[in-house]
Structure formats: C-alpha cells, structure tokens
Amino acid sequence: MEEFIGKLWHNWVTKAAAGHYPEAAVKLADVEKTAGILFRAFGGDPGLKVAAATSAEHGARRHWLQRLAGSNERIAQGRRDAETLRLPAEIAVFPEKSLNRDLYLWLAALAASDIAPEQPWFTRNQIASRTVLEHYPGLNDRYRRLVAAHLAGRIDPGQMQADEAAQESAIRQALAQPGSVDGLPPLTSLKSRPPQPVLLWLIGADKIDITDQVADPNGDLTPEGSGGKAEATREAHKAEQVETPDNKTPMMVMFRAESLPTWAEYVRVNRAFDDDEDPNASDAARDLNKLSLTRDGESAKSRVKFDLDLPSAAEDDTPIGPGLALPEWDYRKSQMLPAHCLLQPMVAHDAGEAALPQELAATARKLRGQFAALAPQRRWLKGQPDGPELDVDSCVRNHADRASGHTPEAGGHLAQARCERDLACLLLADLSMSTDAPISNSHRIIDVIRDSLLLFSEALTATGDRFGIYGFSSLRRQNIRFHLLKDFAGRYDAAARGRILTIKPGYYTRMGAAIRQAAAILAEQPASRRLLLIITDGKPNDLDIYDSRYGIEDTRMAVHEARRLGLTPFCVTIDHEAGAYLPYLFGPAGFCVIRKPEELPSRLPLLYVQLTRQ
Template structure:
C-alpha cells in the first residue's frame, strides 16, 4: 500500500511541477529520419549523423514544485560537433504533441544554419536563428509558437535575483527577436545560478582530444532504422589518466575457506580478463563515462600480431610504390603524396583450374553471358557490299523514274557490333573478410568464388576487365594486389592468383579507389565501370577510422566520376545504408543481405549495370 501511494504521489507531483508532459512526448526514434532529411535539405553538413543527446545537470534554478518532485535537474539539449548532430532522445516539454515535434524540426533547421561555431553560445544561437528564419520564412509561425510555449514554462524574471533576472530578460529578448542582443549580462555573485536551459537553442559541443576517444557515433544504427539502439542516450565522456594499480594489495583469507575435494563443483568459472556480460547495462546506468588509454593489453591470454609477413612469405612488390594524395575534410585540402601504395602480385602462385564446385555455375553463366557477346548483323543500303539490297535497288529505280537522284547505296554489308566498355573490379581484402559466415565458408572464400565466376562470365562476352584487391596498415603501407590486369588474359595463372588471395589488414579505401580510377581511365572505352566489393566501411589504425575515412572515400569517388568513370559498390554489410548513400549516392550501391549469394549475383549485377 505504501509503495502504491508513493507512486501516485510521485506521478501527481511530477505532473504538477510542469515542464514535462509524458502524454504528449515525441521520441527521437519517431522523427529521426525526417529530422536528418530536413537538416540536409536546409544546407546542413551531409556527413553528420543524427543521434541521441546526453542528459546533463544544468545547475539552473528550478521551480519549488520541481525541487519537491526531484525533477528538472537534468535535461538533454541539442548540440552538434564535427561528426554528429545530437538531438534530445525525447521531447515532452510542451502539452501539445505537435509542438514537441516542431521543436525537433526547428532544432534541425537551426543546426543547419549554425555556421559560426567560434562565437559564444549566446551570439551563435541568435545568428543561427536569424539566418534560419530569413532563409525559410515559412518556419516563422512555428518558431513563434515554440517561443511563446517555451517562455510560458520558464521562471519569471521577477522571481529571480537581479543579475539572474537580467540574464533571463536578455534571453527572452533574444528568443523573441534574434540577433538584437549583443551580449549576455554577467552574474555578480558566487551564489548566482546559470540561466535556465534554452530548449530552442544548441549548446556548445564539448571539445575532445583528437584521436584520443573513439567517436560514439561510429557505431550508431542507420537513421530511421527503427532499432531500439537509437533510443539510447549518449554518455558524457571524459578522458582521464590510467589509475596506478602497481601498489601491492594485501588480502586476508582463511585457509579453511578453500573448497575441499568433496566440495568441488565443476562450473564454468570466469577469468579476470573475460568480458563482463553485464557491462553494457552497467554503462547505460552511468551519467558519465571516464575513458583512458592503457598501454597494456585488455586480454592477456590472446595476443594479436598485425606485423607484416616476412619477405619470403609475402607477395612480391611490383616497383618501388606510388605516392598518392588523401583528402583532409577538416582542412578542406587534398594532401599531396600523403599515402604510399605498394602494388603487389602473388608469389609463386603457379597455375590452377577452376574449382570443381564452381564448374556447373560457371558453365551456366558462360551460356547466359554469351548472348551479350558481339554478333554480326547486316547493314542495308550500303555503297558497297557482298550482296545486293533488293529493297534499296527498287527504291533507287523508283527515284530515277520520278526524276530524283538516288541518295542510298544498293548493297548489303556485314558489320561486327563491339561492346565498347571496360570494367575494373576492386575487392576489399581486409582482415574482416576472415570472418565465418557458415560452417564451411568465410567472407574471403565468398569473395574468391565471386571473382572467379565474374571472370568466367566476362570471358564469354569478350569485355575487357581487370581485377585488383587491397588492404592497408596505416597510410604508408597500402597493399594493392594485382589479380588480373587489362592486358593479360584470364587463364590458369590468373585463376591461381585469385585462389591465392587471403585476408589482409585494414580498409583505406580512398587510395585504392584513386589508383583503380587511374588504371581504368587509361582504358580506351566508351563506358568504364569501377566495381567495388567490400564488407564494411573505410577504416584504418589512425584517423581513418572515423569521419576522416568516410570523407576521403567520398572525395575519391567524386574524383572518379569527374574522370568519366562509373563507380558502383557492392557490399554485404547490413548496416551499409547508414553511410553508402553518402559515399556513392542513392543509386550507386547494392547491399546483398546474404553473403553466400554474392558469387551468383555479382555477374548478373554486372549485366544489369552494362545493359544498353
């Protein structure tokens, strides 16, 4: 009974405190996709991802009912940084659901016009608000309704201390008429509180040390995916020094507490280095995460060596290597000679026949693709040829009889129609391809079968094609494997090189695309297709494992299109919908949900892409 009455009291006093209306709440999950589209349509950075914001203690004064109910102490406010637009996971600030939804859309428009991050918080939001209202006048009625509703929920200036009241008056004036208040009055006493949160504005993004903490937005689900992961709040994070645990710890125990043989029970006992299955739930309950870099390995029982193989076991380098540029989106600059690409070819691969397991499928594909091979056909009304064109001769005789001069020839001639196209297939050979997708196949096995069947199919059409693979270990070691070049034939030696592929290291995709585009550009063909197979997004051990790699890959794709090439990506990554549209465009990629179908679908996809 006591618990029941306490619950009723809590619900009543929380509702009476105002500022929170659960029955009119709108979740970010409901408007995430709409807010993202609106943000980009209003000119926002297309590389930013929409995600949930952090609820933080604001320290401002609260109404006495809020203090009594213990509510309103924390609030999640919108902010944006270099990689993410963070919006509140839920908005229930107004009694009308439409107003709560409009607040999401207004914050997206405000963030799209937030182009002066160097300004103080007070001036920055005013300028962004004024720019949004000037560029999109249709937002003004919604904005004015939001301002009126928000001001009604704030504490009146008359109930605040003089210096706090001055700040509140300035904020109210800035909301009603943005960009008319030059500065926020200072607080005069130590007991003064900061202003109440302004829900219609963005807060300043916290600065972080570059490269020190992994961006939490890297593993976010796709926008509008409907995943419950999107409802989680991000954590406020700080980087701290690793604790010094070298001091000895003395533990007192009684020998009698040790189990005897009779008391021994065979159970699965965890090791100290085992992952805690409840760690995710524990982290979710924390308000702030403290992260540190420790020089020691997290799991001492398993050591992972990513050093390059010895020269005797490694593939053979072709030439001294190539220096390639890389796009730094932060500087807006193409860094010259920033990467080192090493062309390589399999050592002592020998010769090999097509695996027996693929023979039946290859025969079927060759029969299907033989129909695409160039065929001879008759050209009519030619000035010279091996046979007479009866129709043209009759038409010419009629023209002469009517007093006209014949304008066409009277012969039939045979001509061969050529498929004027070239295709370069670039395969991702990173370490993630070593993952198993079934009891008998890894991703790299599926890619290997795909390359073999693709080659068999294109050999039947006579189309010119080249096949390369890549992986990377930082920017100075990008491995570019030659499997079949445009000048070489698809023979037993090429099959052996394809069968010799193995998982490499990481996925520095931008440099590999640039080199592939350079090779493909040299081919004299009317249509040139750059086909990329991958199982994940760009990554490497350095800054490339962030938005840096996404932006560099996007720029490499853009450069390939400027050369007149047609880049197209085929992926088995189910989460690719969150980043591939930004890299290749909405029609520039294909997601294959079942990896085992890749060998069969890749040749058919090529036929669709090259269909006239």
C-alpha cells in the first residue's frame, strides 16, 4: 500500500511541477531522418551525423514544485561540433506533441545557420536565429509559437534577485527579437544562479564524444568495437582531461576489528575478475556529470588485445612489389596528404587450383544460362552496299524509287555485324575482420562474400565481359593489404577459383586507399563503360582517426576521384545502418542495401545486369 501511495504521489507532483509531458513526448528516432534532411537542405554540413545529446545539470533556479518533485535538475540541449549534430534523445517539455516536434526541426535549422560559432553563446544563438528567420520566413509562425510556449514555462523575472532578473529579461528580449541584445548582463552576487536553459538555442561544443572511443597510449583514438546501436541512441558525455593520480602512498583506511562479523554462512557466488567488464558501466557513466580522462603513457597490463590470429610470414599471402604510396584526404586541413598511405598488393601463394563447390553448381548453371543471353550476338544489317545476301525489302524499295524517277538512297544487301558489350567491371570486396561474424549456424559473412565472388565470376564469364576481382583490409595507414583474386588480363579458371576460395577475414576497412588503387586499375581498361562495384559490411574504419569522420570524408573524396576518371562507383552493403552514411558517400542512387546477407550471392549478378542495362 505504501508503495502504491508513493507512486501516485510521485506521478501527481511530477505532473504538477510541469516541464515534462510524457504523453506528448517525441523521440529523436522518430524525427532523425526529417531533421537530418532539413539540416542539410538549409545548408548544414552534410558530413555531420545526427546523434543524441546527454542530459546534464544546469544549476539554474527551479520552481518550488520542481524542487519538491526533484525534477528538472538535468536537461539535454542541442549542440554541434566538427563531427556531430547532437539533439536531445527525447523532447517532452511542451504539452503539445506538435510543439515538441517543431522544437527538433527548429534546432536542426538553427544548427544549419550557425554562421558565427566563434561568438559567445548569447550572441551566437541570436545571429543564428536571425539568419534562419530572414532566409526562411516560413518558419516564423512556428518560431513564435515555440517562443511563447517556452517563455510560459520559465520563471518570471519578478521572482528573481536583481542580477538574475536582468539576465532573464535579456534572454526574453533576445528570444522575442533575435539580434536586439548586444550581450548578457553579468552576475554580481556569489549566491546568484546561472540563467535557466534556453531550449530554443544551442549550447557550446565543450563536450567530447567518448561513448565508443578511448584514448590509447600512442595518442590515437582506438575504437572499442563496431557500433551495434543506431547513431541516434549514442550519447556524448562531458569530459575533462586530468593529471594521472599519484597512488604511491595511498592513505591507509582505519577500521575496527570489532566491526568484522563473528560468523558467516557459506554462500556460493561468482567472483569477478579485474578483467571482467562491468555490465552497469554505461549506466554509471550516464549518471555522472563529468568524466575525467588521463593518459599515463603505459599500456594496460591486465588486458590482452589481439587484432586477429596473425599468420606467420610463411603462411601469409605473397607481397607483389615493394608497395604503393597513395595519398589520403584530410578534411580538417582541406588538402590531400601525398604518399600518406602504403598499399601492398598481395596474392595467395598456396591457393592451388580448385573446382566450383558442389553447393553452388546448380545456381551457377542457372546464372550462366541467364547471362548467356547478354553475350554478344551477330545481327543482320539491312540496306548495305555489299554483303553475302540480298536485302529483298531494300531491292523492292530501290526499284520503286527508280520507276518514279527518284534516286535510291540505300544499298540492296544484307551484312552481319557482331554486337560488342564494351564495358569493364572491377569488383572490390571488403575482407575486414568484421566479415568473420556469423549470420547463421553454418555460415559467416566471409562465406557469403566468397560465394558471391564465385557466382559473379561464373555469370560474367558467360557474357564475355572483362572483369577483375580484388579484396582489401588494413591495419593503420602503413599496412593496407590489397589482394589480387583475378586481374583483367587473366582468365577465370581453376587457379582464380582457388584464390577466391582461400580468402579469409583480415583487419580493418581503410576504404579510401583501396578505392583509389581499384580506380587506377579500372581506368586503364579500354571500355566505354567502367563499373567499380564495392562489397562491404560496414563503414570505413581503422585503428587510428580513420574510424571517425576522417575516414568518411577520405572515402567520399576517393569516390569523387573515381567519378572524375569516368568510372561508375556503386556500393553493395549488408550493413543495416548504411542509410546513415552511404548516401553521403555514394549519393542516393549509388548504393544498395541487402537486408538478408544470405541473399547476396544470388542478388549480386542480377544487380550487375541492372547497372549495365542502361
């Protein structure tokens, strides 16, 4: 009964305190796509990803009911930095759902018009608000409704002390007429509180996203696993960098021996080890106001990390040549870094010859039969000046023209001509360590990719199209492995099948360098149409900063370079979250997402037909 009454009291006092309306809540996941489209349509940086912002204590004054209910202590506000547009994971500050949704859209428009990020917070948001209202007058009505609803929930300046009231009045004036207030009046008392959060404005980008990255001793940011969550659910935490604590002479904790129990009942429990991950670590981090980070220059002794089971030099693929120095695009400097990466072409030395696996034989026969119809065929050309046979229709037409006094315009023979498919295709397969993940009890992603390459080769052999197959993985910028499976000059035979059957998961996905090398190979092929087909299971990543926006921008630049060479890049992926980044990399019509990975072997050849039919 006590618990029931307490629940009723909590619900009543929380609702009476206002500031939170669960029945009208709008989640970021519901408007993420709309907000992202609006942000980019209004001129926002297309490389920014939309993600959730973490709530933090604001320290401002609250209504007495809010203090009684213990609510509104923390709040999540929008912000943007070089890589992310952070919006609240949920907005439920207004009683109307339409207002909460409009607040999301307004924050996206405000972030897109944030043209003075170097200005103080108060001035910066006024400039951005005025820019939005001047360039997009259709948002004026929504903005006025949001301002009215927001001001109604703020504490009246008459209930504050003088300096706080001056700040509140300045904020209200700045919201009503953006750009009309030059600066925020200072606080004069040590007991004064900061102003209440302005929900219609962005806060400063003084937070660091460390939810899925940690700093290694070398100063690089090391990814702690491929993201299994959507970007919209990842939260950023406010962090600070501190000095390494000196624990050489820790304080001794005193205790009384009488506090020890005199007897204990044996209880069998699972003892945790130092290396065990705390399952509640993410919840604990979310409750902290600030996370403190430090670099001690030492590697963790209690933790052993392996990239993969590394093969010995005798078992590894054979390098071809000394390697190729390739450039890389640094979007932060807006310049190409020459000879920044080292790409090493490789070929399997012990692959041997192999036949097509029996489980693929039936599908391969079906595909060869379907693709044989695309093979070059001879056709008759009518009205030719000479040829092995007469063109009866043309002869009759010529005779009629002469009889009517006209000069015949066409010849009277039939001639045969061969129809050529003047195209070349290079298939680039992602062989990173993530392809070792299982998709069923008997198959991994790498097995699906292997079957796809085999069936793709069988289909294109039936058409006679020129094609090459390569794979890639990376281990930082100086170790990019580029595996030769079949080049354009070689035939698809038992030796090529053997190389395809020996592919195995590698390291990481430094996609930009691999695309540049593949584009250079394909650009040398004498064909009127050249298709660069990329198969991957995730976004670009590596052990260094390539895992961040840096890798996305370098890959995007590599795709643009391929297009400037006259190539047609197209990406086929099985990553369900690819819709968040592939349109930025390849364009809205430059990629295809295969929702069921096991369908990739059968769908890839048919996709090739669609791409080459135009």
